[in-house]
Amino acid sequence: MEITPEKAAEYEERLRDALAAEHDREIVEQTTVPVAVHVISAEDGRxxxxxxxIQEQVDVLNKAYEGGYALGSEGTDTGFRFELSDVTRTVNDAWFSDFDRHRDTIRSELRQGGPETLNVYTTQLGSGLLGYSTFPQDYAEAPDADGVVIAHDTLPGGTRDRFNEGHTGTHEVGHWLGLFHTFQNGCQSPGDYVDDTPYEREAAAGCPEGRDSCPELPGLDPVTNFMNYSDDACMTHFTQGQTERMAEHWAAFRSGPARV
Known part of the structure; x- marks a missing residue:
């Protein structure tokens, strides 16, 4: 999903306002997130x-967020852990073939928990779409919509070429925890609002290691970062700055009563 510069700035302002209002709210070092997975399938089994x-997908999340895919010193343990709390299964041809058309009904009927519960919907998505997510700032105004939607064939062992190791889930959960794409705002300040991810003119495709799309600015493109669009096999890490930003979003929007 793409976020306009204006929307990104709005989200940032709301984050800073929420943190200022909740200045005594503790930012903890480790958080366990309950995960409710909702499988939407067709009558023919698709x-x-x-x-x-499903458990393998949760395992991928845990390995990614604890820094288990990182090479050398490039990544960090984010402190987030994920625990499967429930799996629901719905066989509905209409929902499966056109999730977006029915998504308000689907999510209002199936969503579980409060702002701290990660709801993941697996289904068929059209037009090559791998997945999408809401942001923490959206919860107070639209709690039923909160969650992550991923194409069923992107889970570990799926059939989606180049994107079947589970990192669509890793990427979308990053949005759910407040992260923008590494290429947000291109080569222009403030980029993705994270100081230790180099600026990047556009999304990466494949695994173009060594690419430098903003040569006038420090650092090579973060093509192996989970918040890029690289192939699953190319993705390895989150940065310390991203870790801190996710912790801020959790403290501001997901660790207690919903805040606007």
């Missing part, structure tokens, strides 16, 4: 994801 693959 999209029917097994319990094993």
């Amino acid at each position: 999209g029917d994801v097994t319990d094993q693959r």
